[in-house]
Every structure is written in C-alpha cells, then in structure tokens.
Amino acid sequence: MSPYTLRWGIIATGKISGQFARDLLVDPSSREVSDVSHQITAVGSRSVESAQKFIDGLKNPAEGDSWGWGAKNGKLDRVKAHGSYDGVYNDPNVDAIYVGTPHNLHYKNTKDALLAGKHVLCEKPFTIDIEELEDLVAIAREKKLFLMEAVWTRFHPIAYAVEEVLKSGKLGKPKRFAADFSMEYDLDSKPDSNRFVDPALGGGSLLDMGPYPSVWAMLLVHRNPHNKDQNPKVVSSYQSIYKRSGVDLDSRWIVEWEGLCRGQLVTDLTSPGLRENTAALQCEEGDLIIEYPPQKPETFHIIPRPDRYLASVKEKTTHHHPVHAGNHGMSYEADEVARCIRDGKTESERMPLEESKVVQRWFDSVRKNGNSSTKEMKGTAGQ
Ligand SMILES: NC(=O)c1ccc[n+]([C@@H]2O[C@H](COP(=O)([O-])OP(=O)(O)OC[C@H]3O[C@@H](n4cnc5c(N)ncnc54)[C@H](OP(=O)(O)O)[C@@H]3O)[C@@H](O)[C@H]2O)c1
Missing domain, CATH: 3.40.50.720 (NAD(P)-binding Rossmann-like Domain)
Incomplete structure (x- = not known):
C-alpha cells in the first residue's frame, strides 16, 4: 500500500x-x-x-x-x-x-x-x-x-526506550526527580531584538528552554505508571534577572506530584550544564539517568542503589538510542502528525493537549512568582 x-x-x-x-x-x-x-x-x-x-x-x-x-x-x-x-x-x-x-x-x-x-x-x-x-x-x-x-523529543527513539523501562516496573516507585537545561549563551553580544533578550518576544530562559526539563518530567514522572496526579503544581520557584532587559537568566522550580514525588527543574543561560546528567529519576529499586542534551539525548543509564542491597537493579547498564542517521530528529513528530490526521484523530496520545496544559501552567506559575519583565505578560487570548 x-x-x-x-x-x-x-x-x-x-x-x-x-x-x-x-x-x-x-x-x-x-x-x-x-x-x-x-x-x-x-x-x-x-x-x-x-x-x-x-x-x-x-x-x-x-x-x-x-x-x-x-x-x-x-x-x-x-x-x-x-x-x-x-x-x-x-x-x-x-x-x-x-x-x-x-x-x-x-x-x-x-x-x-x-x-x-x-x-x-x-x-x-x-x-x-x-x-x-x-x-x-x-x-x-x-x-x-x-x-x-511540537515537543519533538517525545518522539525520539530514546523516549520510547525509557518508557519501556518504566512500564516494566523494574525501577519501582519514583522517589525524586531532577532535570536541567543549561547553556552558556552570550546575551550581551545580542541585539535588543534577539528573541532571548526581548521580553516582548517572550525572552529569557524559561519559555524557550523550559519545555526540555519539562519533557523529561512528563515522560519520567507524569506518565509513570505509578502517577495518579493529573495536575501537578509548582510548589516553589526562583528566577534571576538579566539587568539589560529584565528577562530571566535562570529559572528553577519544584513540582509536586501529590502522593508520589517532587521534581526540581532548571533552565539556565549562564552555564553549560551538566554533561552526564541532564535528567535523573531516582526510584525505589534504582536510578535512571539521561545524558545531555535534554532536547536530543541519545544515552541513558540505569544505576543500582548502593544503599539498598536487596533492590532488584544489581548493576549499572548503559543504553544508546540515537535518532536515525540523516534525520535531525524532527521527522518523528511530523510522522506522528501525519498518522493522526490520516486516522482522523484530533490529538496525539503521545503528546496530548492536556499534558501541554500541565506544562504551560508551570510556566505561568514560575513567571508570576518571579520578578522578571515577563512576570505580568499576558497572552492575547480571545483577540
Ligand atoms: N523544537 C526546537 O528544537 C526548537 C529550536 C529552536 C526554536 N524553537 C522554537 O521555534 C520558534 C522560533 O525560533 P527560531 O529559533 O526559529 O527563531 P528565528 O530564527 O528568530 O525565526 C523566527 C521567524 O519568525 C518570523 N517572525 C515573524 N514575526 C517576527 C518578529 N516580530 N520577530 C522575529 N521573527 C519574526 C520570521 O520569519 P519570516 O521573516 O519568514 O516571517 C523569523 O525568521 C520559537 O518559539 C522557539 O521556541 C524550537
């Protein structure tokens, strides 16, 4: 056919x-x-x-x-x-x-x-x-x-591989989560009109980079078979400010999945970020560590917990799942759109609209709790 x-x-x-x-x-x-x-x-x-x-x-x-x-x-x-x-x-x-x-x-x-x-x-x-x-x-x-x-990372081979590990149950219940997307970006050398610098374009680290620690929070914790909380909330947050335009240089926020665990998410324009640990899920039986960069990682590790000698994960294993050669990595999300439209679907089960809303609410909370020039920025809904 x-x-x-x-x-x-x-x-x-x-x-x-x-x-x-x-x-x-x-x-x-x-x-x-x-x-x-x-x-x-x-x-x-x-x-x-x-x-x-x-x-x-x-x-x-x-x-x-x-x-x-x-x-x-x-x-x-x-x-x-x-x-x-x-x-x-x-x-x-x-x-x-x-x-x-x-x-x-x-x-x-x-x-x-x-x-x-x-x-x-x-x-x-x-x-x-x-x-x-x-x-x-x-x-x-x-x-x-x-x-x-267009959260392309959700459709990468590694995202499906990690999900299989979680579904297998071998890691047990999540206890703690952390994810970081940091890069050294020279804002001073950029013009006022640069989309990271200009608050009117939604500048700063949060809105641009926030989707990436969030994608791992959603894949590892939110979609984890143990999670029941469909509306996890930001319980605390912090932003530092770029003086020239008032946008956030870095944002840090803690999300709580009620009855399960908390996660710490970071975006930062001032530092290159941790190369070997961009996202970490610590569970009862072992840890799952994703390597940098969070938008397109290729490798994850499963690590035993030395403090629990009875835990079922006994040795460290490393798993490589690169995107296919010749593809930058955006083709997979395009394939998903084509399949959904072909099948008459109005949304993707892999990237549901309700899950976009969860993350969008986190960004709203972090902006409102902070003091950046995008704090009071309102969208143009209805206009
Ligand atoms: N998925 C990813 O990996 C990824 C990576 C980078 C960026 N993004 C997202 O993609 C979006 C665009 O990012 P980009 O890096 O492609 O930005 P960019 O290079 O600055 O391109 C943005 C384009 O938008 C159009 N535009 C319309 N009004 C504009 C205005 N007032 N100021 C500037 N551009 C305007 C322009 O195209 P015309 O002149 O042709 O109208 C411009 O070339 C952002 O929302 C960003 O978060 C996603």
Missing part, C-alpha cells in the same frame, strides 16, 4: 523552520517508516522574497545532504512561496501548518490557521499563557482539527 502523504505549509523562514523543513525531506525509510510521507506545498513569510529564498535553499542541498532526497523525489514539486502567513492558511494544497514563529506569535498564528480549517503543529512553548492555550484547544475541538505542540 502506498504511504499516506501529508501536505505541509510552513509558517516563518527562521532557524527552526529550516530544520523542520529539511527533516520533512529526508527519506522516511531511513528511519524505518513506510506508512506515511511528507510533501511541502507552501511556505509563508512576511516577505515573498524570504519565502522563495527558503524554498530555493531546500531545492539546493549540498552533496551528501540526506534531505536532498526530498527534492529529487518530488516532495517540493508543487511548493508555493507566499508573502504572508494568510496565504498559506488559505492555500487549498495545504493540509497542516507548521508554526515556527517566536513564542508571542504562536497563539495568533495557530488560531488563524485553525480558523482557516487547517491542522496545526505549533513550536514550543505552545503559547504565552494557559488562557491562550485553552482558547486554541477549544477552537481545534470545535472545528475537529488536529492540534499538537
């Missing part, structure tokens, strides 16, 4: 849109996928020149670029450059829109796409606040359209 082909419209021509588009153009068989495939039929930018340049770049891979497969195999044959995002929403050759604009535009762009009848995959963080997200979910449900936050 021939694969189901999803026709994508890409919104914005920035860094991550380019990465996503290139992954759509990688041969699906390179990641052992044969039931779905992808076609890029429209690209929208604030200028048509930029949209065309983006398309020209996709059509001109360097020798050996894995994504050169797409252009050679007709995946860009009908692509159209639009000088506005609206042009893509209204393009009859588009089934689903990928939103790759700065955080503060996710709500408007996603809403406009849904109202035009398109399915949407929206970059993280989904929205500025929970009100925006609830509005988008209501619109998608009313219009029976697919909607998902």
